[in-house]
Amino acid sequence: MLEQILALLPQVIFDGLILGFVYAMVALGYTMVYGVLELINFAHSEIFMIGAVVGVEVFRYLAPQVESGFLLLLLALILGGAVAGITAILVERFAYRPLRKRGTTNRLVPLITAIGVSFILQDLVRLIEGLWHNEFFLRMRTVEDLEGSVELFGGAIFAQTKSFILMGVSILMLLGLTYLVNRTKLGVAIRAVAQDLHTASLMGIDPDRIISRTFLIGGSLGGVAGVLFALQYTTITPYVGFLPGIKAFTAAVLGGIGNIPGAMLGGLVLGQLENFFGTYLPILTNGNFGTEYKDVVAFLILILILLLRPQGLLGQVVKEKV
């Protein structure tokens, strides 16, 4: 048994990394919005899905025109990120802002709104794709340039070109975001709003604008993650966002919600855990508990972390504001 596990371990870790980067990028969207508004933006999983759908459509329509697969992917990433980011802004503008302006103190209200928005976006995309192509399952078109693969470490790891692209793009985006938040004026403003929205507005920061930007950044990251997800796993549906969304949120909580490096770390850890248990559970339990329990394990770990370390892996204890 141990032999079987060890033989596969490098591959499992590698595949876990791919999944982990997807979760990390989506988790950032949750964590940033939570940092500013203390809102679990359920609709973020649909922003991710919209990115994936745009990616599929770009490949569908531009693949015959664009020679280079890499250029095509770049276009898909830009468009996917843009459309997703704009959708996120629109959601904020038309669903969350009215609530904020009314100044509802009940925290359930925005949360329930977010769930509603999430459902609306799912079915809208389904309707649009249904009318457009009469398709429920959208398949990412295969492009030759991106399909290569190599075997590393004497065949211990089987790696695809697109997996490296996914990791490379994710790392770039994560570094970029870290720079943006820590070194730019916008970053300072976002952090100020996250710390205290009311005081920030007294300091000459327009909170609405900053919140809008936050949604744009988080949404674009989610959209880019969606394009890469579609490229990696090839088939998507309008409901594809739900599970990755929930898990990415779990990752954000795992790392410490509101904490940007925490979300990245949480994503990577969760990707590893899920892939590890997904692959090994049947081997470890002698076939009694199969792959299907991998989400159970993920949720149980979430609960454990929340009980033992409610602030998450990298989070700081925040006294509740009274």
Add this chain to the structure above:
Amino acid sequence: MNALSFLLSLAYLGLAFLAPSPVSHLFGLAALGVTAFLRLSPTWRTLNLALLTLAFTVGLMRSGNTLGLIGLVGILVALTTLPRIPTGIRVLLALAILLLSVPMAGFANTFIFELGIQIGIYAAMALGLNVVVGMAGLLDLGYAAFFAVGAYTWAIFGSEQAKNFMQGNFPLPGEYMYLFMGIAIVTTALTGLVIGLPALRLRGDYLAIVTLGLGEVVRILANNLDHPINFTNGPQGITPVQRPPIDWFRQLMATLGVHLDRTTDYQLFFYFLVLLMIGLVVLVNVNLANSRFGRAWVAIREDEVAARSMGIPLLPTKLLAFMTGAAFSGVMGVIFAAQRTFVSPESFTLLASITILGMVILGGMGSIPGAILGAAALTILNLDVLKTFSEFVRTSLPQIPNQVDPAKYERLVFGLILVLMMIFRPEGLIPEKRHKAEMAAFPEGKQGGEA
């Protein structure tokens, strides 16, 4: 004005009798609207409502069109919300609708029984969730898990399923269902305890995500516990589940002069059973709301820190709310399993949880008549209105592409309901007083962020 509305109601009575059709029912709904929203003297209004009750009943008996049922629900809402109607008349009319009109309509169209039963099951669950979300302010996104536990509690022992892991004479005879309604209270409350103990230590938003996750866990368990030991029969589901014998009920009805056949006997029985359960649940709900616990829940909802400083033990109080809500759901799960005779994991998805939440929100968080209205509205919408609309589109307007079929966009409709309600009427259709004050708009510019 009074005379006009009276004439309208009278006209509808005539229409319902002579030409029952969807159009005449729409006319009836208009007459009901006039009665409810125009300024009428209480006497005329009461008279109108009585007349409309009669008219909708007649219309339903003669055509079985479910629009009539919507009318009856509307009258029930009017009876609970309109001011200055004598209490005696309110009770009398409501009882007449529930005990006479709906069953009589059900004989013309057994689908009305099915609707009534489903509304009842969901209403009882909405009332249970109302305790958790509405009163105690704990957002539970995995409420269908308790429904599942209740349904499986009876399904496993009320079928041959239990033979797989224990000795005994299974299926248990149908009478045991009543016992299992009690047992389900215990099992679901225990499940509530197990889920709540870790989850309720968390702050509001975390609670939402953890209950959502645990709701999924329960569904995954139901779907996978067919091996190594076969508890739930996995995705195959459990069937047939026993129903209680109802010979006594048939005899009772026969002495009352009501003849039942195979298509109506169990439906009528379950309809009355569900009504009885709602009655009990409402009773418990009202008593709880006015009890020490009810006040403690509201205190926690309004301000956790303040509540704790007032000496309310947070975790036990929250747990109690959670377990109470779970127990309501569990009992209805048993009835669901017996009425359907089939249980499978696919009935207990996140969408089911969100649907129940949508019912509570539509009606008004914390409001008892609100939760029932929400359940009625969403169930009718989901099972009847969207489907009728789809059938109409598919048969009469075939040039409209299949992709626009309304029945498949229930999520869109729920989503719109949730968002629009939150933006424009967060206190719900029939608001509870305290919530109404809390949800009331602050003037522009005074942000609530610092709370």
Add this chain to the structure above:
Amino acid sequence: MRKIGLLVAGVAALGMALGQANVIKIATQSPLSGPQAALGEQIKLGAELAVEEAKARFKALGFDLVLVPYDDQANPDVGVANANRIINDPDILGVVGHLNSGVAIPSSEVYARVNLVMVSPANTNPRVTDRKLPNVNRICGRDDVQGPVGAQYAFNNLKVKNVFIIHDKTAYGQGLAEEFRKRLEALGGKAVAFVGTEETSNFVPIINQIRAARPVPELIYFGGIYSQIGPFVKQLRERGVKTRLMGGDGLDSSEFVRLAGKENAAGTFYTTVAGPVSAFPKAKAVAERFKKKYGKDMEGFGIYAYDSANVILAGLEAAIKAAGGKKPTREQVAQAVRQVKMEGLTGTIEFDDKGDNKKAKYFVMQVASTGNWADNKLIRVIEMAAPGAK
């Protein structure tokens, strides 16, 4: 006693008064939306074609024939809710459906309350007919034959001993996979693993399990629907696993090729209970009409739905005749359908006492490399009675 009889007559009369005397409706229930719509739509269109073609015949008998399609969304709750609506339309005298056994089982309990006849073109789970409901029939085969047919072909013809078995955690997929495993092990083969998954996008953990499995599997068997197997195969082949693949009738849709990619899908074996047009010489003309009318190719379930609808129509005609030209009751129709013996596109259709087709056909197929579903190779046809039938 007489009082009750009068009341029954009264209720029946009321029911008749509500329905229109000269309209007869046939309902279909199948998923028209969502993941399995491609298969469900074939069922609806196949039945619709049969009804359209019979309209003139029924007009001569004095009845307007109408088809009412319902969308069960492959979900038992929706199916049951639809069934409750269907039984309340007194004009509906027969149901063609469903696609998913998990939906058909609870829904048919509802039809049984009013003796409404259901003829299934696609439900293969044994329990559909093993409950012995007098109103439930199917013209297709059963999983407890389909699974073994696959296992036998794999063991005897493909000379495969070690099989990695996957299923989709639905009533259909898991049931089929279990039947496959039983027969494989009885023959002396070995199930290297038996894994269920609800996953729809990331199949990497399972693919890694396959790569690590010892003894090395020579075949992968997937009991599931094309929507899941398609992306699975794509990822499997992309990762360089060349192990052969076999599936059941859930894979029998051209959508499989679209999702998996032509080159990845090619060579996949599958068993099906609804053979292709090429297997039925008589179906060719109908398939052409189908294509002309709906602009789509007729696939296996379309043919079977066409036959299912015709079985109901034949039963209806017999019942109308027996009722002296009047509209028959549902019970009469259900009885007449059970008695039907006819030559359909798919061969002789005749039901046993449980409602199974006395001799159902099972097909072993292989996906063609051309990407055209109609080109798929028909490897063998097996005709077999349902197990345990008299």
